[in-house]
Amino acid sequence: MSVVTIERKVLEKNDALAEKNRELFHQSSIFVLNMVSSPGSGKTSILERTLEFLNGKLKIAVIEGDVQTDFDAQRVAKFGVPVVQIVTHGGCHLDASLVQDALRSLDLNGIQLLIIENVGNLVCPSNYDLGEHMKVVVASTTEGDDKPLKYPAMFRNASILLVNKIDLVPYVNCSLSALKGNALCMNPALTIFETSCTTKQGIAEWCNWLEKQTADLQKKNQ
């Protein structure tokens, strides 16, 4: 049996489990995001600003995925939301089975929005459906404007692009129009927000959009 066959079977098994997660999210009317990016693009910082902004407006839970440490879960727990840390011990991405396990430890009662922060990796998480409604890819301006062309699968499979660290544009070699153009070239359907967790630029727009998506889902499921 070849490695490729094994990989296909792994993906098929994952897709079946992702469907189960999706059913659970549908029954509970929970809007679910899968946040992906390179290491250090600012996923956890965006999560912190999001939890701060939506405090009292939405009931949110978080699943954190990391190769090692529970640092991110600790950062998120400070905002008083339910959070479960998945440590992959070397694994390069989350999968639907790991999320299913994490869901057993989460009280989803009343939760309207679940944010899953994936392992920092711009390649491997792109193939693994977790049952989410949308993938959100975070690209930091410090990574340069060519990343959508060099890592196309992640940008093709995402619905949302957060261009983060927008405050650092004056200091780095990154054209914002090229970055957004390259991303739209890979995936013309991308919705793009520009954000900075330092100046909080764009955080309100992003959170208002999240609130609307969540409300729309609740209405649809009523």
Place this chain on the structure above:
Amino acid sequence: MSVVTIERKVLEKNDALAEKNRELFHQSSIFVLNMVSSPGSGKTSILERTLEFLNGKLKIAVIEGDVQTDFDAQRVAKFGVPVVQIVTHGGCHLDASLVQDALRSLDLNGIQLLIIENVGNLVCPSNYDLGEHMKVVVASTTEGDDKPLKYPAMFRNASILLVNKIDLVPYVNCSLSALKGNALCMNPALTIFETSCTTKQGIAEWCNWLEKQTADLQKKNQ
């Protein structure tokens, strides 16, 4: 046959091929580096500054690894050095077999230093020996100071750490001493250089070290 068994067999096969690459490098007295990092940490920029600084001093060849595009090979080719681009078409790391293939297209005659730039990924390349003398991990200050703790395998398996984008420290939430401390906590044997491709800080020290390593290898093999 389980996925874990398949993975072990893949790694064993890779290690055997890596040994063959290593023998070739030894016979040709070529010092070989495997550069690894997150996407956008500045591996290619460091390569450009290195080729510029060592122009006329060392005979260098480059192997570029990318998921998609030959952008990096094009950037490197401008410096007049032999370069081969490996496109992995979705693959998340280079392996010894891909490098073996690339070596067939490279004229190694007279080459003293070969730099292999791996796919931007802080997880998967850590397990794959390419036959190199040393792994060089690049960590950008914009990624924050916790990455060595969150992605330990890469820092444990590397011999050199380049702390890059040192010029951006005033604008980002990153303590240099914490970043270096965390890296040394994972791997006390790491040699650390601080670099900036914008101000060229640290490039001379890094290149002088490279020149010395290459000269030492040539002497040892005489």
